[in-house]
Amino acid sequence: MSEAPPILLWLRRDLRLSDHPALSAAVASGRRIVPVFIRDAEVDALGAAPKWRLGLGVEKHRNALEKCGSGLVLRTGTPLACLQRLIEETGATSVYWSRLYDPVSISRDREIKETLKAQGVEARSFGGHLLFEPWSVETKTGGFYRVYSPMWRAVKDRDVATPLAAPVRIAPPEIWPKSERLEEWSLDAAMARGATIVRPYLRLGEAAAQDRLASFSNGAISAYVAQRDIPSVDGTSGLSENLTLGEISPHQCWHAGMRAHLDGAAGAETFLKELVWREFAYHLIYHTPHIAQRNWKPDWDRFAWNEDAGHPHVQAWMQGRTGIPFVDAGMRELYVTGRMHNRARMIVASYLTKHLLSHWKIGLKWFEACLVDWDPASNAMGWQWSAGSGPDATPYFRVFNPVTQLDKFDPVRQYTNRWIAEGQAAPSDTALSYFNAIPKGWALSPDMPYPSAIVSPQEGRQRALSAYETRGF
DNA sequence: CCTGGAGTTGTCCTA
DNA sequence: TTAGGACAACTCCAG
Numbered sequence: 001m002s003e004a005p006p007i008l009l010w011l012r013r014d015l016r017l018s019d020h021p022a023l024s025a026a027v028a029s030g031r032r033i034v035p036v037f038i039r040d041a042e043v044d045a046l047g048a049a050p051k052w053r054l055g056l057g058v059e060k061h062r063n064a065l066e067k068c069g070s071g072l073v074l075r076t077g078t079p080l081a082c083l084q085r086l087i088e089e090t091g092a093t094s095v096y097w098s099r100l101y102d103p104v105s106i107s108r109d110r111e112i113k114e115t116l117k118a119q120g121v122e123a124r125s126f127g128g129h130l131l132f133e134p135w136s137v138e139t140k141t142g143g144f145y146r147v148y149s150p151m152w153r154a155v156k157d158r159d160v161a162t163p164l165a166a167p168v169r170i171a172p173p174e175i176w177p178k179s180e181r182l183e184e185w186s187l188d189a190a191m192a193r194g195a196t197i198v199r200p201y202l203r204l205g206e207a208a209a210q211d212r213l214a215s216f217s218n219g220a221i222s223a224y225v226a227q228r229d230i231p232s233v234d235g236t237s238g239l240s241e242n243l244t245l246g247e248i249s250p251h252q253c254w255h256a257g258m259r260a261h262l263d264g265a266a267g268a269e270t271f272l273k274e275l276v277w278r279e280f281a282y283h284l285i286y287h288t289p290h291i292a293q294r295n296w297k298p299d300w301d302r303f304a305w306n307e308d309a310g311h312p313h314v315q316a317w318m319q320g321r322t323g324i325p326f327v328d329a330g331m332r333e334l335y336v337t338g339r340m341h342n343r344a345r346m347i348v349a350s351y352l353t354k355h356l357l358s359h360w361k362i363g364l365k366w367f368e369a370c371l372v373d374w375d376p377a378s379n380a381m382g383w384q385w386s387a388g389s390g391p392d393a394t395p396y397f398r399v400f401n402p403v404t405q406l407d408k409f410d411p412v413r414q415y416t417n418r419w420i421a422e423g424q425a426a427p428s429d430t431a432l433s434y435f436n437a438i439p440k441g442w443a444l445s446p447d448m449p450y451p452s453a454i455v456s457p458q459e460g461r462q463r464a465l466s467a468y469e470t471r472g473f
Numbered sequence: 474c475c476t477g478g479a480g481t482t483g484t485c486c487t488a
Numbered sequence: 489t490t491a492g493g494a495c496a497a498c499t500c501c502a503g
Contacts, residue, residue, distance in 0.1 A: 149481085229482080343482080392481080395480095398482090398483050400484090401485090404484070404485095405483090461484085
């Protein structure tokens with residue numbers, strides 16, 4: 001009697017062993033498992049930084065799989081064709097994967113599931129990327145939440161499934177199908193500064209993410225409410241980079257946060273709320289996929305943002321030389337580390353869309369190119385929220401004043417000194433490292449004087465408010 | 474159907 | 489010096 005045919009485990013944004021429902025189900029079946037990662041058009045279309053980061057994550061995860069007696073098959077092509085080919089090669093009769101929720105993934109996965117089923121192949125998708133499936137959270141009238149607070153109230157007392165343990169051993173196929181070589185994918189091609197500049201700032205892989213969650217939930221989480229808003233302080237969890245590739249699961253974060261909350265850690269509930277913000281973004285992109293493409297509120301189609309990314313003001317914004325220290329510090333932090341503190345993200349987004357009257361899509365694209373924690377749902381929601389075109393009651397007059405904000409959240413200038421070298425007698429290493437990171441074409445040097453503001457906070461505020469007024473907002 | 478409270482992250486002027 | 493109110497009107501959501 002021959003043994004049961006293997007299961008293909010198609011991995012995407014779920015590069016972990018623990019709390020992985022699809023993997024656990026495959027292991028529980030007792031069958032051999034062929035993990036596969038497919039470089040499809042979506043991977044090719046990633047921004048420079050997230051693509052580079054993905055390559056490092058895949059490599060790390062392949063090592064972790066090998067330690068369990070398994071491995072990872074790499075293939076290039078359309079997912080359906082690759083999976084069908086592997087079904088032929090391995091005799092697999094099942095394909096398991098973890099669900100994604102952006103519009104492209106949904107339609108692709110639906111088609112794959114239907115086609116495979118029609119061929120008599122078992123195709124099963126699993127949760128794991130979210131705390132709550134989007135269709136499981138409804139308002140009293142059966143709709144979805146367009147406002148965060150009611151959604152928080154609706155889910156905060158729900159039971160969240162206990163995270164699954166990582167399998168000790170993953171049964172490999174008798175014969176491994178051929179794998180492409182990760183190096184040949186050149187996922188780092190567009191990220192020249194990655195290896196030398198950004199790499200030291202990464203938190204790579206499942207083990208490192210778990211360590212961080214443990215130390216955070218036993219330490220900084222109690223001061224989270226006050227400290228998370230101070231950009232010079234390491235007061236956030238910093239786990240977004242791992243969450244977006246599934247190197248840690250939201251369930252694991254939730255349970256760690258909940259334990260701290262029940263232990264009386266004051267800031268823990270705020271951390272749980274942030275996890276639900278991530279859920280909110282995913283539920284929005286699920287129910288209103290246009291959030292990543294067009295104004296979420298169609299009223300804003302009447303508003304004439306500057307859409308020219310080559311505009312000198314926009315270039316100054318991207319290159320961290322607007323002359324507004326909070327903005328420039330944030331943009332430089334982004335370029336050097338692949339991340340930006342959340343407070344700074346709000347400031348730079350407000351400055352681009354309001355003071356510079358430039359389209360949020362320009363900012364969205366730049367973040368997509370530069371962020372190692374880039375996430376399709378969070379990025380889209382964040383930019384639309386900042387611009388005022390998104391789902392929130394953001395009053396049109398709420399224009400961040402980057403000077404007032406700096407006094408409030410960086411009173412002794414630790415953050416701006418960390419990232420801005422010009423005008424300092426002894427600039428910090430981090431501030432100087434920016435000039436090693438940037439392209440020659442930007443023609444910046446630490447010896448130049450710090451630029452004066454391209455648009456002053458007062459002028460920008462007035463201009464934005466009158467622009468809103470003439471548009472009837 | 475109607476009602477009424479509420480809406481992540483703010484700023485600025487006035488008393 | 490500081491605290492409070494104005495700053496649109498609208499949509500969302502629960503009851």
